[in-house]
Amino acid sequence: MGHDSVIIIGTGMAALVTALKLCNEKNVKLFSKNGIGDGNSWRAQGGIAVAIDHTDYPSNHYEDTLKAGGYHHNLEATMLMVEKGPALLRNWMEMGMEFDRDHRGHLSLGMEGAHNSRRILHAGGDQTGMRCMNFLQRLLPKNVEVIKEQVIDLQVTDGVCDGVVTKKADGNTNTYFAEAIVIATGGCGGIFQHTSNDPNLIGSGLTMAYRAGATLSDLEFLQFHPTVIHKNGKVIGLASEALRGEGARLVDEAGNITMENLHPYGDLAPRDVVARAIHENERLQKKNYLDITRIPKFKERFPHISKMCEEAGIDLKKGRIPVTTGAHFHMGGVVTDIYGRTSIERLYAVGEVARTGVHGTNRLASNSLLETVVFGTQVAEDILRRSSEVACKTKETHQTMKLGKEPDLPAKEDIRQYVSNALGVTRTSATLQGFLTWLENTGLQQWKDASWLNWKIETIERATMITTAWLIARSAMERTESRGAHFRVDFPQRQKKWRNAQLIHEGESLRAKRTKGWKTNDQQMVTS
Missing domain, CATH: 1.20.58.100 (Fumarate reductase/succinate dehydrogenase flavoprotein-like, C-terminal domain)
Structure with missing residues (x-):
């Protein structure tokens, strides 16, 4: 490996999108402990949010994203995501990716929390992640190598990231060098008891970047999904927000509607609001359920969720699915620009591990897969543009420890x-x-x-x-205030002030928001 090589740490959607864009010109190696098949991308149920319908516009999607995320965004990155998304997804469809359509052949666009329009692409109902990953995996050429070694550290020489250190199952370590290193390790939900994430996702990319001296930001903003399915204290899986988009309602054991009078959007309020309502019920020792009786043909429309419930012994004939909150998505991470560049030369980050600034304090539903599609492309294009500037080591080292x-x-x-x-x-x-x-x-x-x-x-x-x-x-x-997914019980007054400020922001025009240059990174953590 050397001047024509790129190392990608991870095998999820962000990694595969980046690899596919690079593989015609670069020698790409994907590193993962278990190869392709694990990770959050396979579990994604909800879909991909994109303003692809003729009645919808990227500017509308932009507004919904900012509103859900509390206007704590990188505005340039957010606009780029919503504007580039439609063309990239249309290109996927031209290449053979099949999204769900109605009987007339039109795309079946779903509704999810905090969206003002139906703009969620689904594949196989609630199997979007799996279908997308299978599609991308089929496109991967044989020259993209998947190496089953766990990356444990970044190799940084004179301020430049030029390689990775891996550990094999036998305990031996290897060091690989390349012209660019891409962290695509996903999130950190696996450090929590209840999570929708793959339990192996424990923040490895964050810790490697931190030890290497990269800038991290917004780490306090970790989104909890309000409808993680559970039974006898054990997490069964995720009940997608698409269920509430199609008519499901949150209720307690007495049948009281949980979100009634709590938010104008009701059950489709931003996730942080709904999660706190579920949490409050639990504090009052009330059980939480998703009432699915208003969704026709439930098993047909949500086959994956139905199967999970049946295997766990949850009787869907009763029309209720027991739910709780679970760690779901990390809005913070390794700080990047719009090309995925970190603060360390030749080190990139993409996907959930990256803090692009497109999610603010609370991610808008189904924007995560869109982020991987857009910024995976951005990263690959930047590596290809800058390739001629790079001179790098080619010698690998293998060490018995x-x-x-x-x-x-x-x-x-x-x-x-x-x-x-x-x-x-x-x-x-x-x-x-x-x-x-x-x-x-x-x-x-x-x-x-x-x-x-x-x-x-x-x-x-x-x-x-x-x-x-x-x-x-x-x-x-x-962060001594409550903002979005970071809720400090001991700072209620700050929370009220922030809400008032948010209402002022909502009254401003799109143009004013773009030109005002709001501070998007008011808390960074830099290694000493």
């Missing part, structure tokens, strides 16, 4: 319990401070010793979970 002394870190389930208590739907100063103290007493500082490369993968994963949690908790502690 002797296991050193490992720290006695808490078990994964213990970490998840502490994380869920401190970094959940609502947060307090006392809980956050206690959590930070606990984290800092776990042996976290041992990351500074290079011998950690010798640790077993299991130990590295636990250290990654602790570091991810510490980064989020530090950010949550520093």
Whole structure:
């Protein structure tokens, strides 16, 4: 590998979109512990939000995105996403991607929370992620190599990221070099007890970027999905927001409508609002359900959700699905520009691990897959443009490691319990401070010793979970206000002020928003 090579860490949708754009001109290697088949992209049910209908416009999609995200956005990146999305998705359809259509052959566009128009593309009802991943995987040429080695660190030389360090199942490490490194590792929901995410997603990309010295931002903004299906305390899977878009309603065990009079959009309010309503019911010891009796042909329209419920012994004939909140999507991450460039030369980030600024404080439903399509393309195009400027190493190193002394870190389930208590739907100063103290007493500082490369993968994963949690908790502690998905119970007055400011912003014109140059990054975390 060398001047014509690109390393992509991850095998989800962001990784595959980037790889497909590069593979005709570059030697692309995808690194993943388990190869293609795991990750959140396969689980995505809701669909892809895009202003593709003749009655809809990117400017409308832009407004909905800003409103849901509390106007804490990179406006240039947000506009680019909604404007480029339609052409890229049409190109997918021309290449053979089949989205759901009605009996007349028109695209069946769904409605989801905080959208003012039907603009959600679905494939196979609630199987959008799986269908899209199968489509992209079919397009991957054989020269794109998938390497089943876990990337554990970034190789940075004189301020330039030129490679990665991997660990194999046998404990040996390899170092690979390339002209560009792309982090596409996904989110961090796996550090929580209840999550819609693949449990293996624990923030590995965040922690690698942090140790390398990259700028991180907005880590406190972590979205909780209000309708994670559960039974006997165990998460079964996700009940897509598309259910509420098609008429499902949130109720308690007595049949009271949860969202009545709480928000003008009712059950389709922004996710942070709905999640707090579900959380409040649970605090009052009320059980939460999705009432699906108003959705005709439920099993036919939502086959994946139906199958999950049936396998878990949830009787759909009763018309209710038990739900709770679960960690769903991280709006913060590694700070990038509109080309996916991070603060470290030749290091890119794309997908959920990146903080592009398009999600603000609370992601608009189904914008995540759109982000991967648009910014995966942006990253690849930038690498191709800048290729001639790069001179890089070509020699790989392979090393047999002797296991050193490992720290006695808490078990994964213990970490998840502490994380869920401190970094959940609502947060307090006392809980956050206690959590930070606990984290800092776990042996976290041992990351500074290079011998950690010798640790077993299991130990590295636990250290990654602790570091991810510490980064989020530090950010949550520093933001002494409630905003979007970050809700501080101990700062109610700040929350009220922010709401008033939001109403003022809503009254401004699109042009004013674009030209005013709002501060989009009012909290960054930079490594010392």
